[in-house]
Amino acid sequence: MTASGGVSMTDQTVEQCDVAVIGGGPGGSTAAALLARRGYKVIALEKAHHPRFHIGESLLPMNLPVFERLGVLDKVRALGVFKPGADFEADNERGYNTYAFARAIGQSPPHAYQVWRQDFDQMLYQHARECGADAREGHEVVRVEQRGLRETWLDVKTDDGRSYGIEARYLVDASGRDALLSTKNKLRRKNDQHQSAAIFGHFRGAEYRPGEDAGNISIYSFEHGWMWMIPLPDGVMSVGAVCRPDYLKQRKGRTVEFLLDTLKLSPALWRRVEQAELVGNEVRVTGNYSYDSTQMGGPGWVLVGDAFAFLDPVFSSGVYLAMSGAEQAAAVVDQSLREPKREPGLLRRLEKRQRAGMARFSFFIYRFNGPVMQQMFRQPRNTWQLEQGVISMLAGDLFDTPKVLWRLQLFKLVYAICGLRDWRRWRAEHKYRLAQARAQFAGGNTPLDKA
């Protein structure tokens, strides 16, 4: 035994645990907290130090029950800006329609929050620690090797130059868009339906929506994609554009001007931002390359959040999918460690559920910029409560509520009928989208560049 309680084979320290969790984002922290609470010895490994920058600031109402079960709802409330709904441009007098979460037809809470991710992620990681996880920072997992059904080996390097090994009975990979295990095992596949990349910054002095809409996320469509405005604490507004590959390829250098010129392409958004100041004159760019993994789990391992799949963020689904997926995955890990024979069935069910939820979001994401969907968002009709079904989707209620699920099915039917009426435009848009999905970005595998 070594001083740290590990055993030493060669001269490397080796530690043992029940569950190793890679990544201290929302997915990793949720899994680590819940498994530690169930009495497992959990080691969580985050390569950065909190608080660290992360994009993904707008949360969904269906996140709130997860926060409650995790025991952090009050802490999120203290960090967040109240988000009553999402608004989209419309042809009415005020120029937008609000999809207020209070009008959803399922059981989703009537609001959500928007947060600075560095504070939110730090709080969640600290919470995992308080629940009993050994949550480490500045510890990067550099190699993973599965040596047996209940024996996974991890090589870890710390940012003060040490290295050590961990032997875990179960591995939860929540390494985000690095997708450590999925990449290593060649499970990761690029989405051939949809590709996009984002450019964004934080502004002070941008114009809020009036009255009770002040905390809304605002979504704007433009010819190369869509744009967001997200009110954050301290009067800051997160503003960005998610663009198709061919547009972002025109970017020469990493420039503030490119962001500002892009924002001007939406006159309605630009009116709200033109007098604002870009905080720190800082602009970031991220390749969104949508992807998934061919498998979500196997004997002794499971993927959580972006480490499994990444969707275009137009409906702010990432944190919710990561945390709700982590909650489900933690239950699977627990049951698999207790009753190993059930593991294959549990993993299959977990993957099926996660893919079904993602597919429901994807239907809207892929078509969001098309003429038919734009028309439906600009002039929503609530026949058969279809509009309210869409609000429930926007709230993240797309796993378990039958009356929401059948309305989403019906929405697809109405969409198809509208598409048939204007099939030439619909077909042109469809072909363009698929061509964009096949396009390659010049340079940049880096998930996040700072301009």
Ligand SMILES: Cc1cc2nc3c(=O)[nH]c(=O)nc-3n(C[C@H](O)[C@H](O)[C@H](O)COP(=O)(O)OP(=O)(O)OC[C@H]3O[C@@H](n4cnc5c(N)ncnc54)[C@H](O)[C@@H]3O)c2cc1C
């Ligand atoms: C432009 C853009 C806008 C977005 N907007 C939203 C939004 O408004 N709302 C929303 O919900 N989502 C949004 N998202 C998506 C959201 O950012 C992610 O889905 C979410 O952060 C996923 O959480 P996670 O825990 O899976 O991964 P992450 O939050 O990325 O956490 C992964 C962690 O793993 C660590 N890590 C990686 N590799 C290793 C390693 N080898 N060893 C140790 N640690 C490692 C990383 O440092 C990181 O901290 C957006 C994404 C983009 C690109």
